[in-house]
Amino acid sequence: MSKGLPETRTDAAMSELVPEPRPKPAVPMKPIGINPNLLGYIGIDTIIEQMRKKTMKTGFDFNIMVVGQSGLGKSTLVNTLFKSQVSRKASSWNREEKIPKTVEIKAIGHVIEEGGVKMKLTVIDTPGFGDQINNENCWEPIEKYINEQYEKFLKEEVNIARKKRIPDTRVHCCLYFISPTGHSLRPLDLEFMKHLSKVVNIIPVIAKADTMTLEEKSEFKQRVRKELEVNGIEFYPQKEFDEDLEDKTENDKIRESMPFAVVGSDKEYQVNGKRVLGRKTPWGIIEVENLNHCEFALLRDFVIRTHLQDLKEVTHNIHYETYRAKRLNDNGGLPPGEGLLGTVLPPVPATPCPTAE
Amino acid sequence: MSILFRNEELRNLSLSGHVGFDSLPDQLVNKSTSQGFCFNILCVGETGIGKSTLMDTLFNTKFESDPATHNEPGVRLKARSYELQESNVRLKLTIVDTVGFGDQINKDDSYKPIVEYIDAQFEAYLQEELKIKRSLFNYHDTRIHACLYFIAPTGHSLKSLDLVTMKKLDSKVNIIPIIAKADTIAKNELHKFKSKIMSELVSNGVQIYQFPTDEETVAEINATMSVHLPFAVVGSTEEVKIGNKMAKARQYPWGVVQVENENHCDFVKLREMLIRVNMEDLREQTHTRHYELYRRCKLEEMGFKDTDPDSKPFSLQETYEAKRNEFLGELQKKEEEMRQMFVMRVKEKEAELKEAEKELHEKFDLLKRTHQEEKKKVEDKKKELEEEVNNFQKKKAAAQLLQSQAQQSGAQQTKKDKDKKNASFT
Numbered sequence: 001m002s003k004g005l006p007e008t009r010t011d012a013a014m015s016e017l018v019p020e021p022r023p024k025p026a027v028p029m030k031p032i033g034i035n036p037n038l039l040g041y042i043g044i045d046t047i048i049e050q051m052r053k054k055t056m057k058t059g060f061d062f063n064i065m066v067v068g069q070s071g072l073g074k075s076t077l078v079n080t081l082f083k084s085q086v087s088r089k090a091s092s093w094n095r096e097e098k099i100p101k102t103v104e105i106k107a108i109g110h111v112i113e114e115g116g117v118k119m120k121l122t123v124i125d126t127p128g129f130g131d132q133i134n135n136e137n138c139w140e141p142i143e144k145y146i147n148e149q150y151e152k153f154l155k156e157e158v159n160i161a162r163k164k165r166i167p168d169t170r171v172h173c174c175l176y177f178i179s180p181t182g183h184s185l186r187p188l189d190l191e192f193m194k195h196l197s198k199v200v201n202i203i204p205v206i207a208k209a210d211t212m213t214l215e216e217k218s219e220f221k222q223r224v225r226k227e228l229e230v231n232g233i234e235f236y237p238q239k240e241f242d243e244d245l246e247d248k249t250e251n252d253k254i255r256e257s258m259p260f261a262v263v264g265s266d267k268e269y270q271v272n273g274k275r276v277l278g279r280k281t282p283w284g285i286i287e288v289e290n291l292n293h294c295e296f297a298l299l300r301d302f303v304i305r306t307h308l309q310d311l312k313e314v315t316h317n318i319h320y321e322t323y324r325a326k327r328l329n330d331n332g333g334l335p336p337g338e339g340l341l342g343t344v345l346p347p348v349p350a351t352p353c354p355t356a357e
Numbered sequence: 358m359s360i361l362f363r364n365e366e367l368r369n370l371s372l373s374g375h376v377g378f379d380s381l382p383d384q385l386v387n388k389s390t391s392q393g394f395c396f397n398i399l400c401v402g403e404t405g406i407g408k409s410t411l412m413d414t415l416f417n418t419k420f421e422s423d424p425a426t427h428n429e430p431g432v433r434l435k436a437r438s439y440e441l442q443e444s445n446v447r448l449k450l451t452i453v454d455t456v457g458f459g460d461q462i463n464k465d466d467s468y469k470p471i472v473e474y475i476d477a478q479f480e481a482y483l484q485e486e487l488k489i490k491r492s493l494f495n496y497h498d499t500r501i502h503a504c505l506y507f508i509a510p511t512g513h514s515l516k517s518l519d520l521v522t523m524k525k526l527d528s529k530v531n532i533i534p535i536i537a538k539a540d541t542i543a544k545n546e547l548h549k550f551k552s553k554i555m556s557e558l559v560s561n562g563v564q565i566y567q568f569p570t571d572e573e574t575v576a577e578i579n580a581t582m583s584v585h586l587p588f589a590v591v592g593s594t595e596e597v598k599i600g601n602k603m604a605k606a607r608q609y610p611w612g613v614v615q616v617e618n619e620n621h622c623d624f625v626k627l628r629e630m631l632i633r634v635n636m637e638d639l640r641e642q643t644h645t646r647h648y649e650l651y652r653r654c655k656l657e658e659m660g661f662k663d664t665d666p667d668s669k670p671f672s673l674q675e676t677y678e679a680k681r682n683e684f685l686g687e688l689q690k691k692e693e694e695m696r697q698m699f700v701m702r703v704k705e706k707e708a709e710l711k712e713a714e715k716e717l718h719e720k721f722d723l724l725k726r727t728h729q730e731e732k733k734k735v736e737d738k739k740k741e742l743e744e745e746v747n748n749f750q751k752k753k754a755a756a757q758l759l760q761s762q763a764q765q766s767g768a769q770q771t772k773k774d775k776d777k778k779n780a781s782f783t
Contacts, residue, residue, distance in 0.1 A: 043629075045443045046632070082372070112372060114372060160653050277374075308378060308380075
């Protein structure tokens, strides 16, 4: 049985003559591992159930942004992902009234429920991105929106009387739609991702992947990956945030198969006696959820079933913290690492010693 | 750029198929499991009331410690951390003990170290939260999640020390009152004792921890358990054979008190409430209620205020800026003062040094003069000496001359004499 290490203590003098010394916060010493399984069941593992119940009661927020040129199938894909009409497609393309002059940001929220889990899903659409003739700086409104959400959260966090649960409108995931040219990334794609991969989790997807054959697909993906690497663009899951070996191997596999080549559809057809989501063409039915046809299922599993929570956590623990640190630094001119209550005094400039005559 | 956020239109959508986000709680839980959980319990009670034994019994293990003496000069807190693991859940458990509580003759300040300790943990968390570069997600949380207050089994009522201490702690921590060594009270007296305690707590406005009843799955069990507060517990790490099993119990000549028998004591209820049902709620209450209260008071104390909605944002930062400028201004003033003082001192020292230099010069001149005089004297003496020597030489020369003359004349004389003699012979 391992012995506990010597204790730390907080002393207090009882005498009224000597002022009480400020007690040192008792820093717990390095914990000793004790495995009580041999001795009887305590019930510590019930905390998982307790936590699960609590989170199911409060519900979850998830904010996903879709960026890409018009007509790449953004709305359809989001509807397919969440199996409901979360995003209204740009209806019949009327040239005179449909091209917005600048990039608009449209955020629409819905509440969806599955298996007792309530999720407030917000889809942020960016109509007008890349649609003008001159697309310089068209990512700026998007970057501004993302930073505004961080700012909102920060303001709430900095309040004296804080809300019990700060509403989270920060963008957790940004799906970037790459046009399936088959050649390489466009300069606009690179510029956007370069600017935004530092502030938000970017997941690049190849849209309308049913225009490429299997070989074309894999070549294109390789080229895209190479280009992203050469330009120093880190898409989600970022290599630098892999926590341990297990994470790394799992994420490496995912990174190798990204960007996912997807096809979206909200129409169902009968295939082999089953009703599946797909696109009907004269030469066959493309099944959306068939891994042989496209990688939609991989994207869905990745974003929703395994990494949803991780997307939120990376946004909160890393992107938001980066924004906060930068903001506080700019505002207060404090050296990094020092906070409000522990300011380091600026060094007193040395007065030149008057020379003795 | 226009942002359209149709919040009011938050409608419920129905899903046409399985999406898969019902795995979200599992994803969340997996993350937490890999990081591990923290749970910190504070045990407040007199020496010898059974705190360590109860902890050993609750967690099925022997936390090594020497029993405290009754001679402590004051109350001090002893914190120890342990890492427990059950299936895939790792728990960092910290047990904080109050050593010497209730032993002093004058117990006026007994509660102070406890309050200070709790505040210090809040402070540490607040400091971390206010840092620019912070890492809250792997911060080792030392804030006290539950305070077990051990009431002595007198059978009468609460002691005044108990009331005072609990009143001071109820806004800072989740208090769960328990009656220790409950095997010394008979069943009928126990019921009266419990009601007396609860009514005293209510009449004194002490807020103890309320088991949450808002969620259906736990509401029922929490409600039934609340009725039995404060829990009358018995702790024991020794096992006694009962029937054909070994069970934790205390063996007396008149019978065996079984710890896990609900007819004998409320230990099982305590364990249920503390660990198996409400551990997460205790942690949440600590963070969202007690910590927030501390934070609010502390920041208000420091002079920060929330600005109203139409003022500029980032009130905290601006107030801080103002304070910082004020502080820097003071610092500059101090610097000026110091500089002036320094200059003054330098001047003084210079004057002193000049004085000293002058003195030295004078001394030097004096010495020089003296030296000159001495030299002169020596020279004079030398001259005198030389004169004397000259004189002496002269005299000597004169004397020699005389002598040689005398000799010559003498020699001549002798020669004359000799000649005369010789002449006389011829």
